[in-house]
Amino acid sequence: MTAFSLEPAQLAWCAELRALAAERLRPLAEKGEPGRVNRALLAELGTLGLLPRLFTSGALDLCLMRESLAHACTEAETALALQGLGAHPVHAHGTEAQRARWLPRVSDGSAVAAFALSEPDAGSDAAALTLGAEPDADRADAGGPGARPSPVPTPLAAHRDGPSAWRLTGEKCWISNAPEADFYTVFARTTPGAGARGVTAFLVPADRPGLTGTPLDMLSPHPIGALAFDAVPVTADDVLGEADRGFRVAMGTLNLFRPSVGAFAVGMAQAALDATLAHTTAREAFGGRLRDLQTVAHQTAEMALRTEAARLMVYAAATAYDEGAPDVPRRSAMAKLLATETAQYVVDRAVQLHGARALRRGHLLEHLYREVRAPRVYEGASEVQRGIIAKELYRTLDATTEEAGS
Incomplete structure (x- = not known):
C-alpha cells in the first residue's frame, strides 16, 4: 500500500468534528452521570448527523470520526462507537423489518444499541461462548405469544428442517451499554460442540421476558453491565444472518x-501529546523551560513518533477494509494492537511529564489515564491480536507454499 495522506476535505472535516466535540458535545458529556447512558449526548450526535454516518461511511470515515471526537470528548466518541458496534450487525445482516424498526432510532439517538458477545468465561476466546439457544418446538408450532407473519422472508426460510424458535439461557458479561440498551445483538450457541460454527446472532429487544441486567462498576466511565437470560424467547424473525453462522x-x-x-486510541494519544507540548512550553524548571531539557524533548519526540506511526497503520487498515483487501483481519489486528499500546505509552509519559497535577481528579490526563486502559482489553485483548496476526501470517505462508508446490 502506498504512503497515506488525507485529502484537504478530510482534514477540514476532522477539524470541524474536533470543534463540534469541544463546543457542543463536551458540555453535554460533563452533565452526564458516569456509568450511565447519556441519552442527551446521543440525541445531539444524531442531530449533528454523526450517528447516521455509521451506516453510510466506510471504515476510514469511521476512523476519522472516532479519532476527532476522542481528541476533544472521549464520552462522545464512545457513545458513537457503541451505537455502531451494537447496530452494525443489524445494518449488515438484518432483514428489512429489523432494519426499518431499529436503524432510524439508532440514527437519531432515541434507541440505544449493544453488542453482546463476551461471557464470564468466554471473553478473549469468543468461540467458546456457552449462552445456550434451545429449540422451542411448542412456541414454533404455536407461532409464539402474539406471533404474526413476518412481512419479509427471513434468512432462515430455507432451513425447513431446523428450528424456527429458541429459548436463550445463560449469561453475558462486560457488555457496554448494558443494562440500559434498548436492544442487543446477542450471540448464542445453537449447535453444541461445534465451536465457532455453531453460533447464531440474534436481535433481542430489551423488553423480552426473562432478560435482566446488572450494571458493573468499572474503571471506564461509560456503562458496562452483565445480562442474564432466563429462557428468553426468540424466533427466526430475530436471527441476524443465518443460523449457526453468527460467528461470521x-x-x-x-x-x-x-x-x-x-483511531479512538490515536485521538487520546494526540490529546495527551498536545497537552504535553503546551505544558512543557509553559512550565519553568531548572532555570529554563521544561521543553529545553534534552530528556524531556526526547520523550515528546518519542511520543509524537509513536502516535504518528499508529495513526498511519490505522488509516492503512481502514483503507484496506474499504477496498476489500484480503488481508483485512491481519491489518485490523495490527492497527488495533499498535494504536492501543501506543496510547497507553503516550498517556503514561504525559502524566509523568506533568507530575502530580495530572493525577488530580478532573484533569484531562487523569481522565485519559482511566480511559486509555480498557481498549487494550476489549474487542480482543492485545494478546489475542498477536495471535490473529501470527495465524494470518502462517496461513498466508502455507497457502503460498501449497500453490508453489502444485
Whole structure:
C-alpha cells in the first residue's frame, strides 16, 4: 500500500468534528452521570448527523470520526462507537423489518444499541461462548405469544428442517451499554460442540421476558453491565444472518471496528501529546523551560513518533477494509494492537511529564489515564491480536507454499 495522506476535505472535516466535540458535545458529556447512558449526548450526535454516518461511511470515515471526537470528548466518541458496534450487525445482516424498526432510532439517538458477545468465561476466546439457544418446538408450532407473519422472508426460510424458535439461557458479561440498551445483538450457541460454527446472532429487544441486567462498576466511565437470560424467547424473525453462522457476523463487525478502536486510541494519544507540548512550553524548571531539557524533548519526540506511526497503520487498515483487501483481519489486528499500546505509552509519559497535577481528579490526563486502559482489553485483548496476526501470517505462508508446490 502506498504512503497515506488525507485529502484537504478530510482534514477540514476532522477539524470541524474536533470543534463540534469541544463546543457542543463536551458540555453535554460533563452533565452526564458516569456509568450511565447519556441519552442527551446521543440525541445531539444524531442531530449533528454523526450517528447516521455509521451506516453510510466506510471504515476510514469511521476512523476519522472516532479519532476527532476522542481528541476533544472521549464520552462522545464512545457513545458513537457503541451505537455502531451494537447496530452494525443489524445494518449488515438484518432483514428489512429489523432494519426499518431499529436503524432510524439508532440514527437519531432515541434507541440505544449493544453488542453482546463476551461471557464470564468466554471473553478473549469468543468461540467458546456457552449462552445456550434451545429449540422451542411448542412456541414454533404455536407461532409464539402474539406471533404474526413476518412481512419479509427471513434468512432462515430455507432451513425447513431446523428450528424456527429458541429459548436463550445463560449469561453475558462486560457488555457496554448494558443494562440500559434498548436492544442487543446477542450471540448464542445453537449447535453444541461445534465451536465457532455453531453460533447464531440474534436481535433481542430489551423488553423480552426473562432478560435482566446488572450494571458493573468499572474503571471506564461509560456503562458496562452483565445480562442474564432466563429462557428468553426468540424466533427466526430475530436471527441476524443465518443460523449457526453468527460467528461470521461477530468477526465481520470486529474487523470493521478494530481499526477504529485504534483511531479512538490515536485521538487520546494526540490529546495527551498536545497537552504535553503546551505544558512543557509553559512550565519553568531548572532555570529554563521544561521543553529545553534534552530528556524531556526526547520523550515528546518519542511520543509524537509513536502516535504518528499508529495513526498511519490505522488509516492503512481502514483503507484496506474499504477496498476489500484480503488481508483485512491481519491489518485490523495490527492497527488495533499498535494504536492501543501506543496510547497507553503516550498517556503514561504525559502524566509523568506533568507530575502530580495530572493525577488530580478532573484533569484531562487523569481522565485519559482511566480511559486509555480498557481498549487494550476489549474487542480482543492485545494478546489475542498477536495471535490473529501470527495465524494470518502462517496461513498466508502455507497457502503460498501449497500453490508453489502444485
